Amino acid sequence: MLMDTHVHLNAEQYDEDITEVIQRALDANVQKMIVVGFDRPTITRAMELVEEYEFLYAAIGWHPVDAIDCTDEDLQWIETLATHPKVVAIGETGLDYHWDKSPKDVQKEIFRKQIALAKRVKLPIVIHNRDATEDCISILDEENAKEVGGVMHSFSGSVETAEFCINKLNFIISLGGPVTFKNAKTPKKVAEEIPLKYIMLETDAPYLTPHPYRGKRNEPSYIPLIAEQIAALKGITVEEVAKITTENAHRLFYKIK
Template identity: 60%
Template sequence: MLIDTHVHLNADQYEGEIDDVITRAKEDGVEKFVVIGFDRKTIQRTMDLIEAYDEVYGVIGWHPVDAVDCTDEDLEWIESLADNEKIVAIGEMGLDYHWDKSPKDVQEEVFIKQIELAKRVNLPIVIHNREAEEDAIRILEENDAKTVGGIMHSFHNGTDEQIDRVLDMGFYVSLAGVITFKNAKRPKEVAQYVPLNRLVVETDAPYLTPHPYRGKRNEPKHVRLVAEELAELRGISIEEVEEATTENAKRIYNI
C-alpha cells in the first residue's frame, strides 16, 4: 500500500469527483491521502474533506506565493484548527522565488511565523521551495526547525550538501512525478542519494503529472508511478519502496 503525502484534493479541478478519484486511487493501492490547504479557501475545503473521509488527513498553512495576503488573523485561525486530530502538519510554507507576487522579506516573515506556530502546536512542517533552496534551508536552521521536523515537499533540485543539511535537521524528502521525466537528471540523482528511510512519495495532484500522462490532470493514483520509478532508480523492489515510504509517512505524520 502507498500514501500520497501531498495532494490537492481541495482543488477546483476535482469538484464533484472526489469519490471517484479516491476510489481509483484505492484500486491502485493508495490507502491514505494527505491534503494540503494553503489559503482560506483550500484550508476550509481541507477541513471538510478530513471530516468526510476516514482515509484523508490534512496539512494546513499559508503558501509563500500568497504571503503578502497573510494576516495575523489568518495564522490565528490556522492555529485554532490545528488541534483537530486529523491535522498532521503545518504547511505548505516556505519560499517561492519563481513568482513575484510576494516580496522575499514578506515570504520570510510569514515562513518564520509558521515555524513558530508549528512549535506551539507540536506538529511537523511541510516546506514549499522553488528556486530558493539555500534561503529556505538557512531559515529552517536559524529558527531551530529541527525541533518539529517535517517534509521537504517535491525537493528535487537540492545539492548533496543541501540534502545533508536537511537530513541533519531530521527532515524527510518527498519525491513527485518529476522523477519520471526523461530529462530530469538531477531529480533522478536525488531519488538515489537520499536514504530510503528518509523518503516519502507524493503526487502534488492535480499538478506535476508523471510520465506517461504529462499534460493531463494528475490524480493520487499516480503516486504508484512515482514509487515504481523510485524502485527502478534504486534497483530495489516496488514492495520495498511501498513498505519504506509508507512507514516513513506514518512516522512523520504520526498516523
C-alpha cells in the same frame, strides 16, 4: 500500502469527479492521503474532506506566494485548527522567488511565524521552496525547525542539499512526478543516493503529473508510477519502496492512524 503525502484534492480541478478520483486511488492501493490547504478556501475545503473520508488527513498553512495576504488572524485560525486530530502538519509554507506577488521580506516573516506556530502545536512542517533554497534552509536552521522536523515537499535540489536537510534540519525528502521525467537527472540522482528511510512519496496532484501522463491532470492513483521509478533506480522491489516510504510517513506525521 502506499500513501500520497501531498495532494490537493481540495483543488477546483476535482470538483466534478472527486468521488471517482478517490476511488481510483484506493483501487491503486493508495490507502491514505494528506490534503494540503494553503489559504482560507483550500484549508476550509481540506477540513471538509477529512471529515468526510476516514483515510484523508490535512496539512494546513499559508503559501509563500500569497504571504502578502496573510494576517495574524489567519495564523491564529490555522493554530486553532491544528488541534484537530486529523491535522497532521503545518504547511505548505516556505519561500517562492519564482513569482513576485509577495515581497521576499514578507514571505520570510510569514515563514518564520509558521515555523514558530508549528513548534507551539508540535507538528511537522511541509516546506514549499522554489528558487529560494539558500534562504529557505537558513531560516529553517535559524528558527530551529529541527525541533519538529518536516518534509521538503516536491524536492528538486541536489543530493548535497538533501543531505543537509536530513542531517542538520531533521527533514526528510519527498519525491513526486518529476522523478519519472526522462530528462530529470537531479531528482533521479537524489532517488538513487538518498537512503530510502529518508524518502516519502507524493503527487502534488493536480500538478506535476508523472510520465506517461505528463501534461494531463495528476491524481493520487499515480503514486505507484513514482514508487516504480524509485524502485528501478535503487534496484529494489516496489513493495519495499511502498513499505518503507509509508513507514516514514507514519513516523513523521505521527497523528495518522
